[in-house]
Amino acid sequence: MTIVSATAETKTIKLTVYRFNPETDAEPRYETYEAEWLPSLTAIMALTYINKHSRANIAFRRGCREAGCGACTISVNGVPALACRALAQDGDVLEPLKGYPVIRDLVIDRTQQTAEMFRKIKYGREGKPIGFIPAKPEAIGVSRALTICADCHGCNSICPPWLESPARFVGPMYLANIIRAMFNPLEEYDRVAQAVDMGLYNCTLCRACTTSCPKDIEITESMILARQRAVEEDVLPEEVREIRRNILETDSLYGVCGKERASWATDLGIPKSGKTLFFASCEYSATEGGRAVLARAAELLQKAGSSLSYLYEEEQCCGAPLYFYGFQKEFREKAAKVQKLLKETGVEEIITPSPACAYTFRELYPKYAGDSNIQVRTVLEVILEKIRSKAISLKAMGNRKVVFHDPAFLSRFLGMVEEPREILASIPGISLVEPKYYWGANTMGDGGLGASEEVNSKIAQARLRQLAEGGAETIVTASAADSARLKQAAQALGREDMEIVDLIELVARALEV
Ligand code: FES
Structure with missing residues (x-):
């Protein structure tokens, strides 16, 4: 924190506050004030x-x-x-929660919408009894955890699908209430059908709600548990059934055949077996753009001294979407099958460009398929290690102003926030601008793990507008799905002038690969 002025007696900080009185002001404005600072000074x-x-x-x-x-x-x-808990820092910008009508300044109107939503959700004992449902211990845990919600509305105010498409997604706060009832054995309404109807599958699982919850409630985890119930009761949107079919039948989330997925590696001479496996992922191998990044990733890793192997058409989907869409039994089976294949081929390390696959191998496989002692790294982690050890040095590419879009699996699941920025900082000529406020204020998941294309497109367009605000010429990201969606958004918004590039591609250019 920067202290703007300091004397032996007092230190002051500056805070910028949103001011708006709808009764007298035509437009909101921001005003900056000074406050005497103490270490325990809250907002x-x-x-x-x-x-x-x-x-x-x-x-x-x-x-x-x-x-x-x-x-x-x-x-x-x-x-x-x-x-009452946030410590005031110099330079803070204080605003009302997004997505709600402002009564005045920082005070929003929550009552009207909440009353309407709770009427819609329905409480009370008028429902048709649906009988006793034995609750799983983990579900009871989540349901109990949800009861400590302070109804602060913060999760809604940072939720991309709720902000951009409230008609298709009821919002994490209200959905958490439905899920809490869903796992109550005495509940009389069919909460599973209600949750699906109110957008359970339009949640992008970006974890914006979970990571900003003041009560540390695992809201995203509760969504996954609710999806497992939707699978058990077979109350699924058609798009979700299609994704399951794609994975089980073609080993690709997008239904792309193995030959096409492996086409990027045809001329690279990568051996099929070895200790370090390059896991291309069905995310990156689904599109021409993603496959071009795969080729650059493999080439730059080889140039940096890594001996890679690649399974070509035999590479299977890691099963991540099965887990995140609630097909837990099928995810377990998939994970066991992939784990067996990896062991048979003698793999000791996996390097993948996909943050979602890295998270799945690193965090979910040990839990659902047993520990395999296989080390898992993202391509970005390997690149950063090579930069830090000076095994590679990146060349100047001309002056360029870039903004980084944090894919949710990279930032909120793997916790990698500083790493991509450190890589960008090591490319001479690159100057990084951050989106207006917080780095992850409004991500769209990795391409949108929500099922609705319409919702995902709206989120991508909103995100593109945020990213463009700082005047960057290039948007850099680290997910093939996010790149594809941002490119579609740029086209829809007439912003084809903005270059959208994967960080791997940018590093490859700076390495002259
Ligand atoms: S005043 Fe801050 S939570 Fe009650």
Whole structure:
């Protein structure tokens, strides 16, 4: 944190606050105020100080002031936060939660929408009894965890499908309420059908809600458990059935045959067996653009000294979509089959460009298919290691202003936020601009693990607008699916002037591969 002025007695910080009174103002505006800083200064304390000393009369809510009631939730630098708990930092931008009508300044109207939603969801004992459902222990855990929700509405305000397509996705807060009821053995309504009807499969699993929840509730995990119930009860949208069929029949999420998926490697002479397996992924191998990145990735890794093998047409889908869409039994079987193949071919290490596959091999396989002692790394981790050890050095590519779009599996599942930025910083001539606020304020999942194309396209367009705001000429990302969606969004918005490129491709250019 930067302290803007400091004396022996006082230190002050500057905070920018959204100001808007719909009764008197034509447009919202932002005003900057100073507050005396203390290590324990919360956003609420800072706002109280500003109102007292600057006569600013900023409207904000407060209730328990001990992180219990959720009344004080605002957006701090684009991320929902309890104002009674968030420590005020110099340069913070305080705004009302996105997606709700503003009553004044930081105060939003939650009541109208919430009342309407809860009427729609229906509570009470008027439903038709559907009998006793034995709850699984893990489901009970999630259901109980959901009961500690403070109803702060923060998860809704950062949820891409809810913000961009509320008619197709009810929002994580309301859906969590339905899921809580779903796992209650005494529940009388058919909550599984209701959850699917209200958009359970339009959640992109980007984890924006989970990572910003002030109560640390695993909201995304509860969505996956609810999807497992939807699978058990066979209440599935057609798109989800198609994805399952694609994986089981063609080993590709997108239904692309093995020959086409492996076509990128035809002239590269990569051996079929070896200790270090290059796992191309059905995500990257599905499109021409993705396959071009695969070729560059393999070439640059080889140039950097890695001895790769590749399974060509025998590469199977890791099964990630089966897990995330709720087909847990089939995911287990798939994971066991892939694990067996890897062991038979003597693989000791997997290197993959796909963050989703890396997460699946690293985190889900040990849990569902047993430990295999196979090391799993993303291509970006290998590149960074080579840069740090000076095994490769990247050449200047001319001055270029770029913005990085964090794929959810890279940032929120694998926790890799700084790594891609460090790689970008090591390419001479590149200057990085960040999207207006927080790095992950509005991602779209890895290409959108939601089932609805319409919702995913709207999210991609919103994200493209955010990324374009800072004036970057190039959007860099690290997911073939996200690249494809951003390119579609650029076309739809008439922004073909913006270059959209995978970070691997950019590194390959800087290495002159
Ligand atoms: S005032 Fe109750 S949670 Fe902040």
